[in-house]
Each structure stands twice: as C-alpha cells, then as structure tokens.
Amino acid sequence: MLTGMVDVHCHILPGVDDGARTPADTKAMLEMQYEQGVRRIIVTPHLRRDMFETPADVIEEAFLKTKELARQVAGDLMLYLGCEYHVTSEMTEVLRNDWRRRMAGTKYVLTEFSGSASFESIRKKVNEILQYGFRPIVAHVERCMGLAEKPENLDELAEMGAYVQVNASSVIGEDGRTVKAFCKRIIKDQQVHLIASDAHDCKRRAPNLGACAQYLSKKFGDAVAEKLLITNPTKLISNDYM
Numbered sequence: 001m002l003t004g005m006v007d008v009h010c011h012i013l014p015g016v017d018d019g020a021r022t023p024a025d026t027k028a029m030l031e032m033q034y035e036q037g038v039r040r041i042i043v044t045p046h047l048r049r050d051m052f053e054t055p056a057d058v059i060e061e062a063f064l065k066t067k068e069l070a071r072q073v074a075g076d077l078m079l080y081l082g083c084e085y086h087v088t089s090e091m092t093e094v095l096r097n098d099w100r101r102r103m104a105g106t107k108y109v110l111t112e113f114s115g116s117a118s119f120e121s122i123r124k125k126v127n128e129i130l131q132y133g134f135r136p137i138v139a140h141v142e143r144c145m146g147l148a149e150k151p152e153n154l155d156e157l158a159e160m161g162a163y164v165q166v167n168a169s170s171v172i173g174e175d176g177r178t179v180k181a182f183c184k185r186i187i188k189d190q191q192v193h194l195i196a197s198d199a200h201d202c203k204r205r206a207p208n209l210g211a212c213a214q215y216l217s218k219k220f221g222d223a224v225a226e227k228l229l230i231t232n233p234t235k236l237i238s239n240d241y242m
C-alpha cells in the first residue's frame with residue numbers, strides 16, 4: 001500500500017454539491033480514503049453557475065465540520081479547503097478576493113472546463129488565469145474533447161504554466177477503454193501532473209486512489225505512482241512548482 005497519498009480533487013463536504021449528502025456519508029468516505037493510504041485531502045466542492053453556487057461561508061462551515069470528522073477517523077488525516085471552479089468570465093476577480101475558491105489558500109486553481117470547450121477557449125482562459133498570477137490545474141483533462149483529441153495540446157498548456165489532472169477512475173479503466181488508453185499514453189509521455197479521485201460518494205464514484213496506486217506501480221513503476229500521488233500534490237499544498 002502506498003501510504004501518505006494526497007487527494008486533491010474530492011467532493012466530500014456534506015450537503016454542498018452533488019458529493020457527500022450527510023456527515024455520515026462524509027465520514028464513510030474519509031474512512032475509505034484513510035484505509036487506502038490517503039493522509040491529506042484537499043476538498044474541492046463545485047462552484048458552477050446555475051448549478052452549484054454554495055456561498056463560501058457555508059462551504060467554510062461544512063469544511064470545519066468535516067475536519068472534525070477527519071479527526072475522529074484518524075489523528076494524521078489532514079484536510080485543506082479547495083474548490084473545483086467551473087470557468088466564468090469573472091472568476092479571476094473572485095479568485096483574487098477569496099482564498100476559499102483556490103486550492104488550500106495557494107495560487108493553484110482547480111479549473112473545470114465544459115467537455116465541449118475548444119482548445120482555443122481553454123488556452124485563452126488558462127492564459128487569463130496565469131496573467132492574474134494564479135496557476136490553473138485543468139481538471140480531468142480526459143473529459144475535455146479539445147485536449148483528448150490532440151495530446152500535444154497538453155504540452156502547450158504545460159509550457160504556458162498550467163498543470164494537468166486526470167481522474168483515478170479514468171486511469172484504471174472505469175470510464176471505458178478509450179479513456180483508459182488516452183490516460184495511459186499521457187502518463188507515459190509525462191504530460192500528467194496530478195491524479196485524484198474526484199470521489200462523490202462511497203459507491204459509484206468512491207475514493208479509489210488505493211487501486212490507482214497499485215495500477216500505476218505495476219504499469220509505470222513505484223516512482224511514477226509516488227510522484228503523481230504524493231510528491232506533486234505535496235508541492236501543490238506548499239505552493240511550489242510541480
């Protein structure tokens with residue numbers, strides 16, 4: 001088991017989005033995370049216009065409650081507050097004014113694009129976020145058609161200063177063979193910076209970094225598993241470059 005993993009994308013706060021519904025769900029998810037070897041989690045409730053618009057102070061309250069639940073699960077399970085931000089025109093202003101919409105108070109921003117967003121529009125937004133002094137992490141790139149069609153686009157984003165996240169479920173094949181093959185290729189080509197669970201519950205979209213770590217070690221070696229699941233996300237929390 002790979003102990004000390006850091007999950008940087010997880011919908012575990014109770015009752016704020018389509019993730020955990022109740023504190024009991026939250027606690028069950030935290031237990032699964034811990035049993036699989038996760039020791040730090042950046043919780044990332046959705047922020048998406050007309051869909052998930054929970055005020056930041058409500059989120060913060062749910063976060064404090066969740067931290068207490070984590071303490072009950074294990075003394076060395078650390079939680080940080082983050083956000084999965086679905087792009088809007090005013091997001092850079094919001095990011096500047098509210099640390100709670102960023103990742104663990106750092107300059108990193110977990111940025112979600114529509115699956116149909118063109119590469120041009122992604123590049124434009126990434127550039128805007130960078131110009132404001134933040135570091136975008138493109139969430140689950142395997143869902144972005146504008147990126148999945150042409151993996152060399154990922155190199156361009158990385159050269160600009162963006163980071164690339166994929167979901168563990170996609171890596172281990174739960175989202176189909178094509179997606180799995182795509183993830184395998186971009187991991188092999190070192191185009192991925194972070195792999196995270198994007199967990200929403202304990203069943204269909206459950207914490208799964210344990211299975212993912214096993215898969216990565218087997219296919220790419222222990223060093224790759226460690227880099228993507230411990231080293232890089234640790235740098236994120238420290239606000240260092242990955």
Ligand SMILES: [Fe+2]
Pocket residue numbers: 009010011084198
């Ligand atoms: Fe998510």
